Amino acid sequence: MTATSTPTAQPQTDERLATTSWLTRLLRRPELGALMGAVVIYVMFSAADTTGVFATITGTARWTDYASGVGIVAVPVALLMIAGEFDLSSGVMVGTSGLLCGVLTTEYGWAMWPAIAATFAFAAVIGLINGWLVMLTGLPSFIVTLAMFFSLRGINLGATKSITGTVRVAGLRDVPGYDSASKIFSSTFWHPYDYRIAVVWWIGITILATVVLSRTRFGNWIFAVGGDANAARNTGVPVRRTKITLFVMTQLAAALVGIISLTRLASMQAGQGVGQEFTYIIAAVVGGCLLTGGYGSPIGASIGAAIIGMAFIGITYAGWNSDWLYLFLGVILFAAVLVNTLIGKRAAGARK
Template sequence: MTDTSVQKKDERLGRVSLFTKLLRRPEFGALLGAIVIYVMFAVVDTTGQFTTLQGTAGWTDFAAPIGIIAVFVALLMIAGEFDLSSGVMVGTSGLLLGLLVSEFQWGIWPAILFVMVFAGLIGLMNGMLVIKTGLPSFIVTLATFFILKGANLAVTKGFTGTVRVSGIDKADGFDSAREIFATTFNFAGANFQIAVVWWIAITILGTILLNNTVFGNWIFASGGDKNAARNAGVPVDRTKVTLFIMTSLSAALVGIMLVLRLRGMQAGQGVGQEFYYIIAAAVGGTLLTGGAGSAIGASIGAAIMGIAAIGIPYAMWDQDWVSTFLGVILFAAVLVNTLISRKANGARK
């Protein structure tokens, strides 16, 4: 083959338009959906507040806790695994922090450190059980979900006589911890939760980790074909265990934020939220079968959920339909992402 023919072949293979490159981005469909949904609720808004900064503060307040965890849930899903205990872990972390402070008189900061270590151990346990037993992560983490759910209720009632922990605002270090994890800040006259800053920072961190590090390559390889990945020298087991730990730590972070913000925690807090994180990741273009997805997409998915949660009452619609709306969004987003992916993979230019 001559140099000229090689050059022509290379040019043909490399001839891909910018639009096709955009289509191949896993979060592209979610971004289009977010724009459409935002415009829709802006049109049907009856208060005139939805498109204001204060309205933005409202839906980002709802989306931020979901987005923080959804980023790491997405990374775990890209690696081919699920964590159904992430929602209840939010409540477990907040309750544990509250009990250490209110019943054992710990300072806030030592209690936060203990909670994060505890959460890391739960994530390690989930990961090791999945690896060592060969059971689906769906089953392992569902078992963890029920164990923690029961423990949350039983332990809280055992210590407090109720299903709630309170009084943590009297502990040493409460004000400084609340300033970092649960305060508000004013931006152009609107009050945003500090969780929004954490959400943005974690999304950036997740994106860099996934797209610009060797560990990110391991995540994609582990979810794509784990046997081929192992043959190529990828530490698949270690990668997955690490992601289980990171997911559990992110849930603990949100639990700490909530208990400091609310100055207490209910035993049932976080139960059911694990599906919100999975929906956010799936809406954002993360494949349920693993091997593809993005941190940005998961955050866009969380934003869509926040827009819907705030947009529906602003439109004076029946709020009982929120879950139905989210179910429709999930189905539509996965369908659109699939169609876009097929079109992009089949496009020549």
């Protein structure tokens, strides 16, 4: 009589402990699509350049100058989007902060540094109001911040004109502390290429945000509230505090760009910054942030800002009509969302 062998049961492996290939891990990076797009855009404008400057160190100084103004705000906007919220008042805050600082110094005799401190405090209060209203009312953040956008825009025009008689402030070069402030916020380095110090601010904010998001408890909270706010709240995550903090950070970054613009030009127009909020969101989305929250990275947002900077300067160097810039940005936005979606599906399939 022949003995029958019983098949040995195979141990079940926890899928959370399963190893993944380097390609799968790479595909899961939210900034991959933006990085691919940046390479394509850089090569395209290098080939289309009619001046021979775009691909040089000087050309890089020009497009990073524009990109830094976008990236400084796009990074905290990306964090806010990861948390599932939007801020449509970030663009107008650029003009509001510059006007406030300019009025305090030129019309009321404040020195530059106290005016800058008051401007940042004002921006923090606006961010606090935005976050508090969103959490208190339960209204979509784009509605609350859109209302703030129109409110600040009206204040910029009405208050500035009633105080100065015009819709701009100027004449800051004689204000005490202006020279030291301009060195911190709007100076240049690496002569003769003259990179703007704003690029250093941009890189520093990107590094700080990346560390916060990937290495701290607060970063875990950001992902948690963006993924499922109710589940996060049930596990002890301070949802309200997390989101309000992010609104404050976004407004502070916008105020920083406003101060940079003010000290660079020694003047500020009432309409400055209006419309830039969409550019910040485009940079974040191009960088891999989902509109539904819970996914994205500061590095991706910075790469998105770099793409916008390359497009803005590259179109000029290529000799194209600059009126086509926004069409180009629209195409980039659509292509980036499409590529990120395809990459995300590929990564999801690789987990199985």
